[in-house]
Amino acid sequence: MEFLTEFGLFIAKTITLVVALLVIVSVVLSAAHKDKDDQGSDGELRVRKLNEKYRKLRESLQAKLRSDSERKAFEKARKKEDKAKQKAEKAKRKSGDAEEKPRPKVYVLDFDGDIKASDTDSLRRSITAVLSVAEPETDEVVIRLESGGGLVHSYGLAAAQLDRIRAKGIRLTACVDKVAASGGYMMACVADRIVASPFAILGSIGVVAQLPNFHRLLKKNDVDFEILTAGEHKRTMTVFGENTDKGRTKFLEDLEDTHVLFKEYVGERRPELDIAAV
Template sequence: MEFLTEYASFLAKTVTLVIAILVVLASFAALRSKGRRKSAGQLQVNKLNDFYKGLRERLEQTLLDKDQLKALRKGQAKTEKKQKKQHETKPRVFVLDFDGDIKASATESLRHEITALLTLATPKDEVVLRLESGGGMVHSYGLASSQLARIREAGVPLTVCIDKVAASGGYMMACIGEKIISAPFAILGSIGVVAQLPNVNRLLKKHDIDFEVLTAGEYKRTLTVFGENTEKGREKFQEDLDITHKLFKNFVARYRPQLAIDEVATGEVWLGLAALEKQLVDELKTSDEYLAERAKQSEVYHLHYAERKSLQERIGMAASGSVDRLLLGWWSRLTQQRFW
């Protein structure tokens, strides 16, 4: 126990020192960036066909002998020359990524990527969204879903690929796709709404502490953390949740009318295999498999709008990550628990 106490003390001093250094660096960066105009982001475009071609050629160079490789390259050159003469125009596939947190922060990049591709995309093309999200705030994922709806409204086919999870707000986004493709053990569903908060009013009363909540409007505040909650307030709060859930159900049913919406809108989740039976998805396949197949007949482009972060923002992100890793390492050593 004495070792743990000394270790905790050492760790606390280390964390304090690291934070102090990072605060000084952040302050310095703030002074340098003060008055500077924030740099705009940049759209990055990579042709995935070249990536797949590079993988294949590397393997061919390793496995084939000199004569076999020469014959193969000669045949490929003839095929490419023939295609150029015939002026074959391949359909285009635009690949987007959305890695969602609780605030759907990736929406900021997504909106610019969609704006860019809609200037060129036609109904003959396709947009593929690789989506990973466990959901989050209602209004944040509502906006993210509205951005995807722009693609549908423009008449451009939208395919959503889910390798790990698309639940709650994540599935709200996924259902907009004309086709949903899921890995066999991806997590899908959670068509429900949840809200929770602690209440410490009894603790305050125990210590003779008063807390007053003043409102103008009967339902301006229904449930609070510090005030005394009423049954009427709880009923109103539940009513608001039910209304939001109904809107969620109607939204999903609009884009996937084949669903038995009351059966799947219970807040439950299903793995891809079961989700296929529930018609939450249309096909079981990884995004890698799907895109590799599409690259055989199409020109596949990966789009990513990268925000140019200031030095202050980069230092802040590094500080946050460093502290998280330190605390996680300390806690895992003390408890011998594994974190996934």
């Protein structure tokens, strides 16, 4: 019996030691992971040359549409052409007769917006990278935009990123395949021009807010809910407390102020637009 007791104590100590070691390892790994996240918090940018992508696609289709003998002749001619082009460019660089004017470039960015405009941070990094190399006189930025809108402050920040492109004097085009409404349109209207598909939804220059209220349910079940505030309008509408007409009026005033700011923002970037008619 004494042996079993000592053995049990030994097992308990061993388990305690193992658990302690696991906790320490877990903490160390967690800290290391956090440091890694902090170091890589800026994420990464992926750059693709779209002209190369579509050139390869075209050549692949051209090759598939030819017979075996035609394909071989086509590949041979293409390689010969590429070699001659590289040779000519090398000779031009060697003679110092290269063109002084840079070739115009189009930088294509994507923004897929959710209610929080979560893609804003990625957009900010992309725009910072583009602005470091783009030439105002020749280059253009195209943003492929899709968003049904969302939080006012989030989309205000996203639109401000596009304002940086305009501020640098670089042409900006917004392409909308499906929808750029509300906050999405706030972003689109920054562009010099908007190119939209025939059935795309654009506009909706308005502000909306909605929230459920559980006050009557709580009251029915004898549950009290208290909100303590300092300041007359610190809390105008609440989910669990009883909403008042005064609170609703103030909340509507805030919505209207935001709506006025939205219309002014659009009007500044689309001066030819009749905001009242829209």
